[in-house]
Amino acid sequence: MFALVAVSLAGVAMSTPAAAADDAAATDQSKLEYATPSKLSSHDLLLDATMAGKRMIAVGQFGHVIYSDDGGKTWEQAKTVPTQVTLTSVYFVNEKVGYAGGHDSTVIRTDDGGNTWTQVYHNVESQSPIMSIYFVDEDHGLAVGAFSFVVETKDGGKTWNQRTLVADSTDDSHLNKIYATKDGTILVAAEFGKVFRSTDKGETFTEVDTGYEGSFWGGMALKDGGALVYGMRGNVYRSTDDGVTWAKINSGTDKSVGGGWELDNGTVVLIGLQGYVGYSTDDAKTFTEVTRADRLGYVAVLPAADNQIAVFGEPGVKLQPDDAAKALDAVGFKFSEGS
Template structure:
């Protein structure tokens, strides 16, 4: 009996063991059958921060952003290719001077150059670790970079060497102690129409212009002071009233005479004489509507969105973008109207650039938009 019971136990144990092995094999076989390949890495995510875009043709464009991200599309945003530039530093600006040559700039004094159409990028010795926010190249060899602490760097040999300077107002000795809050303003944007004529804008309403390739510079914001009707605050020093203008983040010139800039308090300024005089431009709720009658500097409720980018293109076109998806287009009467054709997005829109009157791009936080019909419709690029 004992032996028989033991035999039955052994057979039952072996049966359970066999069933366990068969189940394990079946489960593993099922896992092998339903195994899925890893999901492809998306080139565009809501967490991305895109800062600039530069189109080189109606359908080809580079987009740059946070953590060294550089994308290239050659089919109008249907597909994107990620380019490894060998750094995780944020890239704030990019410009291609032709199909093969281009430059980018960013954090920690980052300046890089491509000579092969953007396939590879080489870091150049910028001689600084300051953030570089903007750049402008009128040709492949002559360029200007602007950034933190009033930084301006220029090159005449395609980045082989740089001349570095601080572009700021020099105060007389008797004002030196009082002028400390106004020293070394951040410079955000530059626009050169040729190797001689260029403009730089930045913090505290700074506008600088050169007519000799950066050998000398002149301030241009003085014409805005009578138009800015904000009363100085209790702690504002009236000896520095021209430093109480709003910060300008972006500037764009279509030729030596016609330019525009935009900035912190949502105002656009314009010039038709190369910056000898600047004027605050009015805005409208929609295209065709009458311009508003707001007084520059007066209290506004609700406050306007800051405007981060401006691009003048074609013979008479212009676009500017801002904080909560704001997009304004230049109207024939000189006002800037809110553009209802752009999808309503609650994200900061960092930059807009058009290749020509029909083909353009808008980039921002988690956003890349493309138009092929002059902005009548916009395509949301999925990557």
């Protein structure tokens, strides 16, 4: 089984055999295999998380989709999820409509904030896991994945068409994260230090030279209009011009980085391998490293209740302080400015 971005971070993700279906069969939900209810769904491997309004949503192995309406204190499993494949990505267009993607080129959709889901795309023959999903608006969306796999919908997920990211390109690098900056420029973080950029709502993309040769495992937009991409061995690059140029910043670590979030107070949090959590209070220019005592792999982070963050990965979901000093104190290290 091919080891993908999120799989590399957590180290143990494997796809569960999917129903023998193709895209055309996605409308017949009765023929699909459904995720099994599990009391351990919030303690098993989780590979992505996002916000749906005030609701926290996370996805992971065995088709698990979980959500929390109390800031991460308690979690419930989605009632109906028509797949058992490992889900690697989740994206919400608004607080009700969302999509999740995963192995066997699977995409599922919810219209009720994550309570129930339907399968809208499935192509087991492609053997290309979906790694990230982004919607320009309620109708137009892109799902990207391994070996430059891209499928696109322009009717809200009713139909999907396979396409290339860059016209006439034979590139087969893994497309690991698609997202948009504050101004609407769409960026794709990929292998071999590649970032692809679109200024026409995803109709066309061009490759940007970042000056890095390793793999980017993820990326995120910043509220000030900037953007980050991050990946192997603590390499984090920042753009202040909508993704045209990139400069390496101090991540405070040599551990691989796979996910991030900007909190309401402006703190930027990154998450990664070997228990890495990085906090920045200077607009993502430098980060203070906090190493979790469990030293496990994490791939996503969200704001949680009571001045905490929720981190998602190999052990499911865990909570910790949203402040570097408090987080360092919690794991037994003394904090000092600039540390």
